[in-house]
Amino acid sequence: MEGTKDSNVKRFCSQHILVILGFSSVIAVTALIAVGLSQNKPLPENFKYGIVLDAGSTHTNLYIYKWPAEKKNNTGVVQEVEECKVKGPGVAKYSNKLHALETYLIACMERCKNVVPRSLHPETPVYLGATAGMRLLRMQNEHLAHSVLDEVAKSLSEYSFDFQGARILSGQEEGAYGWITINYLLGKFVEKSKWLGLMAGERQSTFGAMDLGGASTQITFAPESHTAESPDNFINFRLYGKDYSVYTHSFLCYGKDEALQQKLAKDIEVSSNGILKDPCFHLGYAKLVNVSKLYTSPCAKRYEKTLPFDEFQIQGTGNYQQCRQSVLELFNTSYCPYSQCAFNGIFLPPVKGNFGAFSAFYFVMQFLNLTSTKVISQEMMSETMRKYCSRPWQEVRTSFPEVHEKFLSEYCFAGTYILSLLLQGYHFTDSSFKDIEFMREIEGNSAGWTLGYMLNLTNMIPAEQPVTAPLSHSTYVFLMVLFSLILAVALIIGLVVFKNPSYFWKEMV
Numbered sequence: 001m002e003g004t005k006d007s008n009v010k011r012f013c014s015q016h017i018l019v020i021l022g023f024s025s026v027i028a029v030t031a032l033i034a035v036g037l038s039q040n041k042p043l044p045e046n047f048k049y050g051i052v053l054d055a056g057s058t059h060t061n062l063y064i065y066k067w068p069a070e071k072k073n074n075t076g077v078v079q080e081v082e083e084c085k086v087k088g089p090g091v092a093k094y095s096n097k098l099h100a101l102e103t104y105l106i107a108c109m110e111r112c113k114n115v116v117p118r119s120l121h122p123e124t125p126v127y128l129g130a131t132a133g134m135r136l137l138r139m140q141n142e143h144l145a146h147s148v149l150d151e152v153a154k155s156l157s158e159y160s161f162d163f164q165g166a167r168i169l170s171g172q173e174e175g176a177y178g179w180i181t182i183n184y185l186l187g188k189f190v191e192k193s194k195w196l197g198l199m200a201g202e203r204q205s206t207f208g209a210m211d212l213g214g215a216s217t218q219i220t221f222a223p224e225s226h227t228a229e230s231p232d233n234f235i236n237f238r239l240y241g242k243d244y245s246v247y248t249h250s251f252l253c254y255g256k257d258e259a260l261q262q263k264l265a266k267d268i269e270v271s272s273n274g275i276l277k278d279p280c281f282h283l284g285y286a287k288l289v290n291v292s293k294l295y296t297s298p299c300a301k302r303y304e305k306t307l308p309f310d311e312f313q314i315q316g317t318g319n320y321q322q323c324r325q326s327v328l329e330l331f332n333t334s335y336c337p338y339s340q341c342a343f344n345g346i347f348l349p350p351v352k353g354n355f356g357a358f359s360a361f362y363f364v365m366q367f368l369n370l371t372s373t374k375v376i377s378q379e380m381m382s383e384t385m386r387k388y389c390s391r392p393w394q395e396v397r398t399s400f401p402e403v404h405e406k407f408l409s410e411y412c413f414a415g416t417y418i419l420s421l422l423l424q425g426y427h428f429t430d431s432s433f434k435d436i437e438f439m440r441e442i443e444g445n446s447a448g449w450t451l452g453y454m455l456n457l458t459n460m461i462p463a464e465q466p467v468t469a470p471l472s473h474s475t476y477v478f479l480m481v482l483f484s485l486i487l488a489v490a491l492i493i494g495l496v497v498f499k500n501p502s503y504f505w506k507e508m509v
């Protein structure tokens with residue numbers, strides 16, 4: 001009797017201990033989840049802004065970037081929040097009307113005043129970088145180029161932002177910053193994490209970058225192997241703890257507009273009657289060109305000749321094959337002082353990996369409807385060009401009433417030029433051509449040199465990998481909760497078994 005009472009009390013006590021233990025485990029796990037989640041809740045972020053003006057040969061574009069101040073050294077944190085196209089042509093075109101530069105940037109700078117919170121204006125850097133149009137002007141008249149830069153610098157320093165200067169980028173910088181931009185946006189500088197970040201990550205291959213502007217074009221990529229040939233074409237970077245040896249070259253005068261000027265100057269040399277039958281323009285298209293204007297750019301100088309007329313008329317004949325032949329004459333492949341060259345005796349290692357092709361590469365391909373499929377073959381593009389160039393001008397004009405006449409009339413030339421540059425200039429093959437992605441932006445950020453320029457000048461890309469915990473905070477919380485749950489379940493099962501071993505054994509028998 002005494003024994004039964006005793007065992008009843010024991011059972012009562014152990015049942016309660018079990019309930020208390022189960023209850024505490026549930027509370028502990030709930031508390032752990034709550035603490036983890038509240039700790040992981042994003043803190044109110046403190047943003048910083050940066051402004052870059054891209055003073056290109058054809059126009060100026062302004063970009064406003066924004067990033068959380070605490071995370072400035074992480075990759076992919078900078079976001080483009082605004083793009084503003086400055087009204088009017090590129091700054092180099094103002095060399096004979098400097099006074100007009102006083103008001104040139106006002107509209108876009110007013111946008112900046114609205115987008116960037118007023119309290120942050122004094123700490124928001126503003127950079128202006130000029131490219132090939134200004135490089136050409138500097139070649140012609142250094143003093144004038146300085147005056148243009150002084151004038152834009154003067155107008156930018158009148159704002160309450162932290163103006164950091166206006167300068168002409170070298171072709172190498174332009175190529176390199178474009179390469180940094182797209183690889184930063186594609187997340188190629190960080191290792192691909194494995195097993196929730198528990199295993200060492202894998203180094204990723206970078207994308208090559210190709211930029212086609214109005215006056216110059218750049219190609220930049222990490223070649224298969226480093227070579228001692230033409231050291232001027234190589235830049236070494238150490239980014240996030242990894243070394244990169246990158247090939248880059250900027251072909252001045254091989255932007256879309258200057259290449260066309262060169263072609264016209266080359267072809268008019270052999271005309272005697274002031275008429276230029278041009279296969280790169282549509283049949284029925286006609287345009288008057290002033291001879292002295294044609295020779296103002298240093299790019300067409302090599303074909304300069306005294307002609308018996310002051311102006312000539314382009315008459316389109318719309319023939320892709322003949323246009324291709326004429327364009328190919330712009331690339332001199334008859335000499336190469338290195339083991340391999342692009343054209344004009346410029347070293348170029350074999351192209352390797354994926355490429356992002358942006359600016360006019362994209363504008364032209366988009367117009368030709370060649371950006372909707374991810375993979376574009378060179379046959380597909382040649383066929384498109386053959387058909388497009390043969391369309392009569394009147395039909396083209398009425399089919400695309402919304403497209404600016406200058407752009408529209410030049411797409412036959414531009415597409416043919418792009419094909420020739422990629423195949424004969426850079427030696428892309430049937431297969432490597434398919435590795436080119438024509439892109440305008442990557443997740444809302446424009447592909448171009450400006451972001452890379454700002455990342456570099458604000459020291460946002462560290463040479464060494466920042467020291468971080470091996471796991472992200474959310475992975476850490478997830479694993480802690482999971483293991484605690486496993487522990488709690490094991491504890492409860494253990495207690496049940498300990499409390500009533502006969503039940504367990506009975507089941508087993």
Ligand SMILES: Nc1ccn([C@@H]2O[C@H](COP(=O)(O)OP(=O)(O)OP(=O)(O)O)[C@@H](O)[C@H]2O)c(=O)n1
Binds near residue numbers: 057215359360364
């Ligand atoms: N919808 C558009 C817009 C532009 N273009 C062409 O694209 C070229 C300009 O490209 P862009 O990258 O804007 O040149 P810039 O930056 O001004 O020139 P650069 O980089 O050489 O200084 C021009 O030939 C222009 O005719 C085009 O064909 N279609």
Ligand SMILES: [Ca+2]
Binds near residue numbers: 056057131212214359
């Ligand atoms: Ca450009």
